Amino acid sequence: MFYHIKELQYEAKPCRPDPVMARKMQEILGGQFGEMSVALQYLFQGWNTRGNEKYRDLLMDTGTEELAHIEMICTMIARLLDGVCPTTLDEAAKDPFIAAILGGSNPQHLIVSGLGAMPSDINGNRWTADYIIASGNLLADFRANLNAESQGRLQVARLYYETEDPGVRDMFAWLLARDTMHQNQWIAAIKELEAQENIVVPSTFPRELEKREVSHTLFNFSRGNESAQGRWAHGPSLDGEGVFNYVEQPVPFAPAPVLPPAPPTAFDTPPLN
Amino acid sequence: MFYHIKELQYEAKPCRPDPVMARKMQEILGGQFGEMSVALQYLFQGWNTRGNEKYRDLLMDTGTEELAHIEMICTMIARLLDGVCPTTLDEAAKDPFIAAILGGSNPQHLIVSGLGAMPSDINGNRWTADYIIASGNLLADFRANLNAESQGRLQVARLYYETEDPGVRDMFAWLLARDTMHQNQWIAAIKELEAQENIVVPSTFPRELEKREVSHTLFNFSRGNESAQGRWAHGPSLDGEGVFNYVEQPVPFAPAPVLPPAPPTAFDTPPLN
Amino acid sequence: MFYHIKELQYEAKPCRPDPVMARKMQEILGGQFGEMSVALQYLFQGWNTRGNEKYRDLLMDTGTEELAHIEMICTMIARLLDGVCPTTLDEAAKDPFIAAILGGSNPQHLIVSGLGAMPSDINGNRWTADYIIASGNLLADFRANLNAESQGRLQVARLYYETEDPGVRDMFAWLLARDTMHQNQWIAAIKELEAQENIVVPSTFPRELEKREVSHTLFNFSRGNESAQGRWAHGPSLDGEGVFNYVEQPVPFAPAPVLPPAPPTAFDTPPLN
Amino acid sequence: MFYHIKELQYEAKPCRPDPVMARKMQEILGGQFGEMSVALQYLFQGWNTRGNEKYRDLLMDTGTEELAHIEMICTMIARLLDGVCPTTLDEAAKDPFIAAILGGSNPQHLIVSGLGAMPSDINGNRWTADYIIASGNLLADFRANLNAESQGRLQVARLYYETEDPGVRDMFAWLLARDTMHQNQWIAAIKELEAQENIVVPSTFPRELEKREVSHTLFNFSRGNESAQGRWAHGPSLDGEGVFNYVEQPVPFAPAPVLPPAPPTAFDTPPLN
Amino acid sequence: MFYHIKELQYEAKPCRPDPVMARKMQEILGGQFGEMSVALQYLFQGWNTRGNEKYRDLLMDTGTEELAHIEMICTMIARLLDGVCPTTLDEAAKDPFIAAILGGSNPQHLIVSGLGAMPSDINGNRWTADYIIASGNLLADFRANLNAESQGRLQVARLYYETEDPGVRDMFAWLLARDTMHQNQWIAAIKELEAQENIVVPSTFPRELEKREVSHTLFNFSRGNESAQGRWAHGPSLDGEGVFNYVEQPVPFAPAPVLPPAPPTAFDTPPLN
Amino acid sequence: MFYHIKELQYEAKPCRPDPVMARKMQEILGGQFGEMSVALQYLFQGWNTRGNEKYRDLLMDTGTEELAHIEMICTMIARLLDGVCPTTLDEAAKDPFIAAILGGSNPQHLIVSGLGAMPSDINGNRWTADYIIASGNLLADFRANLNAESQGRLQVARLYYETEDPGVRDMFAWLLARDTMHQNQWIAAIKELEAQENIVVPSTFPRELEKREVSHTLFNFSRGNESAQGRWAHGPSLDGEGVFNYVEQPVPFAPAPVLPPAPPTAFDTPPLN
Structure with missing residues (x-):
C-alpha cells in the first residue's frame, strides 16, 4: 500500500x-x-x-x-x-x-x-x-x-x-x-x-543438457578478424566451465531444409514447375 | 553486405x-x-x-x-x-x-x-x-x-x-x-x-556536476529494513567514488509545488472556489 | 448498409x-x-x-x-x-x-x-x-x-x-x-x-455481494485534507445507497504477502541467504 | 513523494x-x-x-x-x-x-x-x-x-x-x-x-463563435425515426442555450470538393483521361 | 456525406x-x-x-x-x-x-x-x-x-x-x-x-537520374542458382527500358565505412585501444 | 546461414x-x-x-x-x-x-x-x-x-x-x-x-462455392456514375469467369438485424422502454 x-x-x-x-x-x-x-x-x-x-x-x-x-x-x-x-x-x-x-x-x-x-x-x-x-x-x-x-x-x-x-x-x-x-x-x-549462483543465467539449468561443444566458441561471421583480439576469444571462459575458442570460417551443421507442400485447405501456392 | x-x-x-x-x-x-x-x-x-x-x-x-x-x-x-x-x-x-x-x-x-x-x-x-x-x-x-x-x-x-x-x-x-x-x-x-572507463555510465560526464551528496545513498521508501542488509547499503561504493549510506526515513527536499492557472486560451479549468 | x-x-x-x-x-x-x-x-x-x-x-x-x-x-x-x-x-x-x-x-x-x-x-x-x-x-x-x-x-x-x-x-x-x-x-x-437504472454501473449487479462497508468511503492517501471539503466526503451518497465518509488515516486490511518459491522448472531465482 | x-x-x-x-x-x-x-x-x-x-x-x-x-x-x-x-x-x-x-x-x-x-x-x-x-x-x-x-x-x-x-x-x-x-x-x-461552469466543455469558449444554428440539432443519418423519441430531439436543450430539433432528411451544406492536381515533385498520379 | x-x-x-x-x-x-x-x-x-x-x-x-x-x-x-x-x-x-x-x-x-x-x-x-x-x-x-x-x-x-x-x-x-x-x-x-504511364512507379521520375546500370540486374546473394531460371533473369525487361541480367557473384561497390568518433557531449564510447 | x-x-x-x-x-x-x-x-x-x-x-x-x-x-x-x-x-x-x-x-x-x-x-x-x-x-x-x-x-x-x-x-x-x-x-x-493459376487468389478455391451472381458486379454506393466508365464495369471479366455489370442503385439483400438481449451475467443494458 x-x-x-x-x-x-x-x-x-x-x-x-x-x-x-x-x-x-x-x-x-x-x-x-x-x-x-x-x-x-x-x-x-x-x-x-x-x-x-x-x-x-x-x-x-x-x-x-x-x-x-x-x-x-x-x-x-x-x-x-x-x-x-x-x-x-x-x-x-x-x-x-x-x-x-x-x-x-x-x-x-x-x-x-x-x-x-x-x-x-x-x-x-x-x-x-x-x-x-x-x-x-x-x-x-x-x-x-x-x-x-x-x-x-x-x-x-x-x-x-x-x-x-x-x-x-x-x-x-x-x-x-x-x-x-x-x-x-x-x-x-x-x-x-x-x-x-553462476554468471550464466539461469544457473540451475543442467549444463550437460546444452550442446557444450559450442558453449565457448566465437564464430567469425563478419569477415575480418578484429574481434579475435578480445578476451572472449581465448583463455578460460569466464563462467569457469571451459575455454574460449575462435572459429575463423564457420560452416553449417545441417543441410538446406526443404519444406513439404501445404495441404489443399491452406490454399498456399501448390508446387509449380 | x-x-x-x-x-x-x-x-x-x-x-x-x-x-x-x-x-x-x-x-x-x-x-x-x-x-x-x-x-x-x-x-x-x-x-x-x-x-x-x-x-x-x-x-x-x-x-x-x-x-x-x-x-x-x-x-x-x-x-x-x-x-x-x-x-x-x-x-x-x-x-x-x-x-x-x-x-x-x-x-x-x-x-x-x-x-x-x-x-x-x-x-x-x-x-x-x-x-x-x-x-x-x-x-x-x-x-x-x-x-x-x-x-x-x-x-x-x-x-x-x-x-x-x-x-x-x-x-x-x-x-x-x-x-x-x-x-x-x-x-x-x-x-x-x-x-x-568507470563502472558508471557515462564515465565521461564530470562527476562534480552531479549532486554528489546523494550519489551513494539508499533511501528506504518501503517500510521495513531488509534492504539495509545488502552490500549496497554500507562500505565503499563500487565506483570508488564514495561510501554507501542508508537513510531509514527519507524526507522531501522541496516544498509542495503549486502550479499557476493556465491562460484562457488553453481552456483548462479556471480556479474555482 | x-x-x-x-x-x-x-x-x-x-x-x-x-x-x-x-x-x-x-x-x-x-x-x-x-x-x-x-x-x-x-x-x-x-x-x-x-x-x-x-x-x-x-x-x-x-x-x-x-x-x-x-x-x-x-x-x-x-x-x-x-x-x-x-x-x-x-x-x-x-x-x-x-x-x-x-x-x-x-x-x-x-x-x-x-x-x-x-x-x-x-x-x-x-x-x-x-x-x-x-x-x-x-x-x-x-x-x-x-x-x-x-x-x-x-x-x-x-x-x-x-x-x-x-x-x-x-x-x-x-x-x-x-x-x-x-x-x-x-x-x-x-x-x-x-x-x-441506478447511477452505478452495472446497476444489475447485486449490491449485497459487494463489500458495502467501503462503498462510500474516501480514503485520504495523499497527506493533506483539501479533498475532505467536497460533496463526495459527507452527506448521503449520490446513488441513494449509503452515506459518504472520510478516513483520514487509512490502514491496511491485510498482512504483507509472502510468495512461496517457484518450482525448479520455472528457473526463477531460488531462495538465497 | x-x-x-x-x-x-x-x-x-x-x-x-x-x-x-x-x-x-x-x-x-x-x-x-x-x-x-x-x-x-x-x-x-x-x-x-x-x-x-x-x-x-x-x-x-x-x-x-x-x-x-x-x-x-x-x-x-x-x-x-x-x-x-x-x-x-x-x-x-x-x-x-x-x-x-x-x-x-x-x-x-x-x-x-x-x-x-x-x-x-x-x-x-x-x-x-x-x-x-x-x-x-x-x-x-x-x-x-x-x-x-x-x-x-x-x-x-x-x-x-x-x-x-x-x-x-x-x-x-x-x-x-x-x-x-x-x-x-x-x-x-x-x-x-x-x-x-456549464455542462458543455469547455464552458469558457465564446458561444457566439460556434455555428449556433446547429448546436442543438439531431440529424437523422440512419433511416428510421426511433431516435426521434428521445429527450435529445425536442424540448429545451440541457445546456440552457437553445431548443432541440430533429432533421429527418439531412442535406449537405457544401458542394462536392475537387482537389487540384499535385505538383510534379510529389509524383502523385497526374490527371489522366 | x-x-x-x-x-x-x-x-x-x-x-x-x-x-x-x-x-x-x-x-x-x-x-x-x-x-x-x-x-x-x-x-x-x-x-x-x-x-x-x-x-x-x-x-x-x-x-x-x-x-x-x-x-x-x-x-x-x-x-x-x-x-x-x-x-x-x-x-x-x-x-x-x-x-x-x-x-x-x-x-x-x-x-x-x-x-x-x-x-x-x-x-x-x-x-x-x-x-x-x-x-x-x-x-x-x-x-x-x-x-x-x-x-x-x-x-x-x-x-x-x-x-x-x-x-x-x-x-x-x-x-x-x-x-x-x-x-x-x-x-x-x-x-x-x-x-x-509505365509499369515502374513513379513513372514520371526521370529515368536518367537513376543508376541505370543496375536497373535490370538480379544479384545472386543466396548461394545456388535456382532463381536464374526465371523470366526476371534474362530477356528484355518488362518496363521496356533494358535487358535483364544475372550476376552470380555480386561484389561490393564501396569500401568498408569507418565512422569518426562522436564529440564529447554525445557521451558515446570514445575510441579505446 | x-x-x-x-x-x-x-x-x-x-x-x-x-x-x-x-x-x-x-x-x-x-x-x-x-x-x-x-x-x-x-x-x-x-x-x-x-x-x-x-x-x-x-x-x-x-x-x-x-x-x-x-x-x-x-x-x-x-x-x-x-x-x-x-x-x-x-x-x-x-x-x-x-x-x-x-x-x-x-x-x-x-x-x-x-x-x-x-x-x-x-x-x-x-x-x-x-x-x-x-x-x-x-x-x-x-x-x-x-x-x-x-x-x-x-x-x-x-x-x-x-x-x-x-x-x-x-x-x-x-x-x-x-x-x-x-x-x-x-x-x-x-x-x-x-x-x-488464375488471376484471382486463391485460385484453388472451388468457384462454385462462392456467390457467383455478384462475382463481377460493381455496386454504385457513391452517388454519381463516373466509375461506370471503367473497364471494370463492362465487358468480359478479366478472370475469364464472367461478365462485368454495373448496379446503379444497390439494394440490401437482407433485413435489418435485431439482436436478442444479453443474458443477465453479461451486465449489458437490459431492454428499456
Whole structure:
C-alpha cells in the first residue's frame, strides 16, 4: 500500500519557460528508459519476487523513489510550459509563443494536455509496457535494471548540455546522482547473486543438457578478424566451465531444409514447375 | 553486405508435428527477447559504432549469427505445423488437427501465414523495434546485450521442459549453448570497458556536476529494513567514488509545488472556489 | 448498409495553404479523440446494441455523421497542403515551401501521403483501435461518449486560436456546434438511463455481494485534507445507497504477502541467504 | 513523494491455484480499463492540475489508492499461478498443469514472467499509455474518470460469475465496492463543476463563435425515426442555450470538393483521361 | 456525406452459437487485411485523390461497400456469441459455455465487449492504421488494394473449411464473390494506368537520374542458382527500358565505412585501444 | 546461414552533415515501406515457401540484398549526423547545431542513439512487424512485394528533390535503380504465376462455392456514375469467369438485424422502454 505526501523529493523549478526543453524532457519521463519505465519495472519485479525478501525490499524502495521522479519531471514540464499561451484571447493567434510551441516543441502540450506533461516520449509516442522486464529471475532482471540506469543516466547527461537554465540543470544534477547510486546498487546486487549462483543465467539449468561443444566458441561471421583480439576469444571462459575458442570460417551443421507442400485447405501456392 | 547460404547453422527438425509447440516457439522468435530482437539490436549497434573496430566486428559477428537463428526457428515452426491441415477438402471441417490448432495454438498459423512462422510472439503480438537498444555508448549497450541473452536463455530453458520431442530439444540444446557463449562474451567485453572507463555510465560526464551528496545513498521508501542488509547499503561504493549510506526515513527536499492557472486560451479549468 | 454522396456536410475550404495547420488538424482527425475515434466508437456501439432500438438508432445517426466529419477534415488537410510543393522539378530543392513542410509540419504529408491527410495524430502516430470503447452496457458507453465529445470540443477550441484563416475557423465553428449538440445528447441519454437504472454501473449487479462497508468511503492517501471539503466526503451518497465518509488515516486490511518459491522448472531465482 | 508499506490494502488470497483465472484477471490489471490505467490517469491529472487544490488532492488520494489495487491484483495473480509447474524436472513434460497453462491460460505466465503478473491484458497485449487521459480541463477529465470506473466495475462484475473461489470473490467484492465509491465521487465532482461552469466543455469558449444554428440539432443519418423519441430531439436543450430539433432528411451544406492536381515533385498520379 | 439504412447488404445469420468461430472471424474484421483495413484504405485513398474523378468514384463506391461488410461481420459475431452466457445468475460459474468461451475463444468477447464484436484481430490485437496505405499515387495504391483483396480472400477461403455451419458459409460465399470482383476491378484499373504511364512507379521520375546500370540486374546473394531460371533473369525487361541480367557473384561497390568518433557531449564510447 | 563482409554494396557518403535529411531518411529505413520492411518481408516469405525452390531462392536473393540497403542507409544517417554536436563541453548549449537538431530534425538522434540511425520512421515511430506480409500464397505475396517496391521507390523519388547534396543523391540513384529492378522482377514472377493459376487468389478455391451472381458486379454506393466508365464495369471479366455489370442503385439483400438481449451475467443494458 502507498502513501503520498505533497512535497517533492527534490526541487523541480526552471528559471524560465521553455517549451522546447519541455518536449525534450518527455524522453526521460515517458521514453524507453524514462522514469515510468524504471518505476513500473522495479515495482512489477518486486511484487513478483518469491522468497528473497531482501531483494524484494530493495526493489520496492527503488520503485517507490522512481514514482517521486515521475512527479518531479511532470512538475518541471508543467512549469516549462507556463506562459506559453497568450493571456487574452485577442492576442492569441499572433503571439510568438504559439509559434514556438509548434516549432521544435510538441504541439500536444497545448492541444491535448493543456500545458501539462504527457505519458509519452520526445516524439509523442505514448509509453508502452513493451519497455519493461520482470522475469522472476533476479540475476537476469538486475542486469536489465543496470542497463536501464545506464541508458537513463546517459540520456540525462546528453540533455544537460542542451540547456543553460540553472534550475533545470539543478534537477538534472539530482537525477544524475541518483542514477549513479542505482547503477552502483544493481552492480552490488549482481555481484552477490553471481557469487552464489553462476554468471550464466539461469544457473540451475543442467549444463550437460546444452550442446557444450559450442558453449565457448566465437564464430567469425563478419569477415575480418578484429574481434579475435578480445578476451572472449581465448583463455578460460569466464563462467569457469571451459575455454574460449575462435572459429575463423564457420560452416553449417545441417543441410538446406526443404519444406513439404501445404495441404489443399491452406490454399498456399501448390508446387509449380 | 551479406551473403546467404541455404544450409542451416544447426538442425531444426522435430520428430512430429505439434502446433502448440509451434505457438510457444514464437516467443523466442518474435517476442521481447526473441532472435529478431537480438539480431537487429546487435546489427544496429554495430552499424552505429564509432571508432572501436574490435567491438564493431564482435557485434557484426554475433548479429549475423542471430540471423541464422531466426532462420532455424522459422524452419522448426514450419515443420511443427506440417500435417496440421487435412489433406482433402472433404474431411476439413471435422479433422481434429483443425480443432487442435485453435485450442492452445495460434490460429493465425493457418489463417494468416498458411502454416509458416510469423514475426510475432507467443500471443500473436507483432514484433516491434521498441524492444531494441542502440545508444552509441558501448558499455551501456553491452549491458543491454547481457540482459537480452540472460532473458533469452531463461526462456529457452523454460521451454525445454515443455516438450519431450528429441528433435526440438536438440535445437534447444544448441541455442542454450550459444546463449552461454553470448553471456560470456558480453561479460568479457563489459569487464574490458569497465577497466578502461568507470563502472558508471557515462564515465565521461564530470562527476562534480552531479549532486554528489546523494550519489551513494539508499533511501528506504518501503517500510521495513531488509534492504539495509545488502552490500549496497554500507562500505565503499563500487565506483570508488564514495561510501554507501542508508537513510531509514527519507524526507522531501522541496516544498509542495503549486502550479499557476493556465491562460484562457488553453481552456483548462479556471480556479474555482 | 451505407450510401455516400459527394457533397460535404459543411464547407472545408481554407483561404490559403498552411502545412503547419495541416499537421495540427491531424489531431482532431486521427488522434485519441479525433473523428476516426468517435465515428468507429459509435458504429461499433450501435452494431453491438441488443434490444434497445432507440439508442441503437441514435448511435448510428451520430456515427454516420462523424464519417462526414472525417471526410471534411481530410478535405481541409489536402487543401492546406495545396501549393506546398514546387511546380517544376528545377526549383524543387530550394523552394521555401519544402523547408516549411519540414519545420513545424509533418514531413510524411509529402513523403508518404503525397499531399493528403493521414490516419494519424499531430505527431504522426497512426490511429489505433485502443482508443475506442464499446462494452455492451449503454450507460457506461454513453459516459465514454460524453467524455469523447468533451475532449474533442476542447481540442477544437484550442486549435481555433492558433489560426486566423477565416475558412479554417468557419469549419471549426461548425465542429464546435456539433460537439455542443453531441454533449447535450449524450447527457440527455445518460439521464434517461440513470433514471431507469441506478447511477452505478452495472446497476444489475447485486449490491449485497459487494463489500458495502467501503462503498462510500474516501480514503485520504495523499497527506493533506483539501479533498475532505467536497460533496463526495459527507452527506448521503449520490446513488441513494449509503452515506459518504472520510478516513483520514487509512490502514491496511491485510498482512504483507509472502510468495512461496517457484518450482525448479520455472528457473526463477531460488531462495538465497 | 511516495512511501510504501508492505501490507496490502485488502486480502488477495485465492483458495486454490487457477492459471485460467490468472489470465482473466490480467484484463483488470493491464487492460484498457485495468488498475494501471486508472492509477496513472489520476496521477497525471493530479500532477497537471493548476490552481484547484481540492481536486488535485482528490486525484492524488484516488490515484495512490489505485497503486495499492495494482499490488493486490499482482499478488492474486502470482498466487493463482502457485503450483502450476511440476516440482521436479523429471515429471515436467507430462504434468497436466503444464498442459493447462497452455490451454485457456497465458503461456507467458510461465515462459516470460516466471509465474508472476504481467503488465498486459487478458490476451497478452502490453499496457499502453494510449489508454489514459489528462487534458487539463477537470470537467472533461472527470467524465473520463467516471467512464473508466464504469467500465472497470462492469468488467469485475462479469468476472465475478466466472469463478466460485471464495477468496477470489472476496477480493472482487472489495473492488466492486471501491468502484461504487469512485463512481459516486466523480459524479459528485462533475455536479460541482457543472454547477459552476456549464455542462458543455469547455464552458469558457465564446458561444457566439460556434455555428449556433446547429448546436442543438439531431440529424437523422440512419433511416428510421426511433431516435426521434428521445429527450435529445425536442424540448429545451440541457445546456440552457437553445431548443432541440430533429432533421429527418439531412442535406449537405457544401458542394462536392475537387482537389487540384499535385505538383510534379510529389509524383502523385497526374490527371489522366 | 454518408447515409445509413438499417438493412444489411447480405444476410449474416449463423445456425447456432459458436464462440470459437466468433473469435476466428475477428481476423477478417479487425486483422491486417480485415474489412476495417480495406474500408478505411479505400476511403482515405478516395478523399486524397487529385484530379482523377473516375478513380476517386471507384474508390468511394468500394470503400462504402466495405463499411457494409464491417456491419455484416459485426452482426455475425454478435449472433455467434448469443447464448454463450448462462441465463440466470445462479448457474453462472458452472455453465459449460463459460468454459468454452475461455478455451479456443476470446475471453474479451464477454469481459470487455459484452457479447459484441471488437475492433481487433483473432488474437485480440486492436486494429491499427499501420495497416493502411494511401500515397497519392494511384498505380502504387491500386497494387496495395489488389494485395489486400488477395490476402483477404485467401483468409476467408481458409476459414470456410473450418466450419460446417451453413449460415456462416453462406456469408463467406458472399464475401468470396465480392473479393473476386474487387481483385478483378483493381487489376482492370492497374492495366489502364500501366498503359498510360509505365509499369515502374513513379513513372514520371526521370529515368536518367537513376543508376541505370543496375536497373535490370538480379544479384545472386543466396548461394545456388535456382532463381536464374526465371523470366526476371534474362530477356528484355518488362518496363521496356533494358535487358535483364544475372550476376552470380555480386561484389561490393564501396569500401568498408569507418565512422569518426562522436564529440564529447554525445557521451558515446570514445575510441579505446 | 549468413555471412557479412564489411564493404558496402554501394557508397553512402554525404558531402556535408545535415541532421534534417538524417531524419527524413529514417522513413526509407524504418517506415512502413522502409528497407527493414522489405528485408524482413522477403526473408519470412522465403523461409516459409513450401516446394517452390525457384521462388524461395529469388526471395532469399532479394531479402539478403535488402539487408545491405539497411546497412547503407544506417551509414548514411550516421554520417549526416557527424559534426552535429559541439566538440567541447563549454560551447555545447549555445551551438547552433544543437538548435538545428531540435528544429526539423529528430532529437532522439542525439538523446537516444548518440548520433546513430534508429529503427524508426521519420516521426520517430518504432518499426513494427505489422508492416510485413507473408501468407504462404506466393501470388498474393508477390503482389504485396510489388506494392512495397512501388511505395518505396515513390518515397525515394520524393526525397530526391529535397536535397542538393550530390552524395545523398548518388545513393538515391542507386536505390531508385534497384527498386526499378525489383518492380520488374515481381511483375515477371506475378505473370508466371497468373499464367499457371488464375488471376484471382486463391485460385484453388472451388468457384462454385462462392456467390457467383455478384462475382463481377460493381455496386454504385457513391452517388454519381463516373466509375461506370471503367473497364471494370463492362465487358468480359478479366478472370475469364464472367461478365462485368454495373448496379446503379444497390439494394440490401437482407433485413435489418435485431439482436436478442444479453443474458443477465453479461451486465449489458437490459431492454428499456
